[in-house]
Amino acid sequence: YYSSNTVAFLDGEFVPAEQATCGVYAQSLHYGYAVFEGIRAYGTPAGTRIFKAEEHYQRLQYSCRCVGLPLEYSVEELTRISYEVLERNHLTDAYIRPLVYAATPNMSLKAANRSNLLIAVWEWGKYLGDQLLRLTVSPYERPNPKAVPIEAKVAGHYVNSIIASTEAKQRGYDEALLLDLHGYVAEGPGANFFFERNGELYTAPQGSILRGITRNTVLDLAREAGIPVHEQLFRPEELRTASAAFMTGTAAEVIGVASVDDIVFEKPFQHSIGGMLASHYQALVTGQAVSRSASFAGQPR
Ligand code: PMP
Numbered sequence: 001y002y003s004s005n006t007v008a009f010l011d012g013e014f015v016p017a018e019q020a021t022c023g024v025y026a027q028s029l030h031y032g033y034a035v036f037e038g039i040r041a042y043g044t045p046a047g048t049r050i051f052k053a054e055e056h057y058q059r060l061q062y063s064c065r066c067v068g069l070p071l072e073y074s075v076e077e078l079t080r081i082s083y084e085v086l087e088r089n090h091l092t093d094a095y096i097r098p099l100v101y102a103a104t105p106n107m108s109l110k111a112a113n114r115s116n117l118l119i120a121v122w123e124w125g126k127y128l129g130d131q132l133l134r135l136t137v138s139p140y141e142r143p144n145p146k147a148v149p150i151e152a153k154v155a156g157h158y159v160n161s162i163i164a165s166t167e168a169k170q171r172g173y174d175e176a177l178l179l180d181l182h183g184y185v186a187e188g189p190g191a192n193f194f195f196e197r198n199g200e201l202y203t204a205p206q207g208s209i210l211r212g213i214t215r216n217t218v219l220d221l222a223r224e225a226g227i228p229v230h231e232q233l234f235r236p237e238e239l240r241t242a243s244a245a246f247m248t249g250t251a252a253e254v255i256g257v258a259s260v261d262d263i264v265f266e267k268p269f270q271h272s273i274g275g276m277l278a279s280h281y282q283a284l285v286t287g288q289a290v291s292r293s294a295s296f297a298g299q300p301r
Helices: 027-031 053-067 075-088 155-170 213-224 236-241 273-285
Strands: 007-010 013-016 034-036 039-044 047-050 094-101 116-122 133-137 175-179 185-187 192-197 200-203 229-231 244-249 253-260
Touching: 007 075, 013 075, 034 053, 034 155, 039 075, 047 075, 053 075, 053 094, 053 213, 075 094, 075 116, 155 175, 185 192, 192 213, 192 273, 200 213, 213 229, 213 244, 213 253, 213 273, 244 273, 253 273
Parallel strands: 133 175, 133 253, 200 229
Antiparallel strands: 007 013, 007 116, 034 094, 039 047, 039 094, 094 116, 175 185, 192 200, 192 244, 244 253
């Protein structure tokens, strides 16, 4: 993620990443009390562009509000700083990781009255690779949305992701598929899930999922292509009637799913709606195509 000449933004300054450290008495470390984003920048004909910077930084602000972490930066400032971190690291195709946390030594369970901000960047290939995924329904559920603000990207929520993903891999699968507390399919540990049936697209509605920005982009692209989309609850058994499936996320992009446990999807991914959307998505983020609804918010400095 960093080497001796990597630069990060930390609390108002651009510093060598090696010096961006946090003490072990930090409230965030003890309680998972931090929020973050995962954003990507791409090389486009117009130069380096951060895809949907505005949406990501609005979600970061929303996550801060959900857990009561103050954030002193506007969306515009966060976007400008992100472009500068990329530039100082001579990076174009890169992953951007903003983290808002409470470094103050504090063992209380009271919301922090000040926060710290890290913006780090690194080169990161597709997070789930580019081979079709073999998923398994996890014995772990997504967190109860009445217990935690599930639509916020809270660090502590990712303990659920880590244990679900690790358990799936221990059983020989590539990734987990998690249900909500009522047994409906929710999402993966770090990506949303879609399936195709009779030329139409289905995905879980908001409620027990992180409403992915890639999910929104893909829904927009599908609607623009005239494909009916359904945001509705479904149980894993319903996947027996699906012909194809895929996952979406900023880090994972659009990645095909070969199977969920013993359910094998018949349609070759490249001929499925997901395959078509995967190429539209690549064209969009790299500025080779435009979309009515999906845009690059935030300009470089
Ligand atoms: N669900 C979870 C649990 C995630 O961590 C992510 C990655 N941020 C997603 C879905 C996909 O969200 P996005 O498309 O905004 O990256």
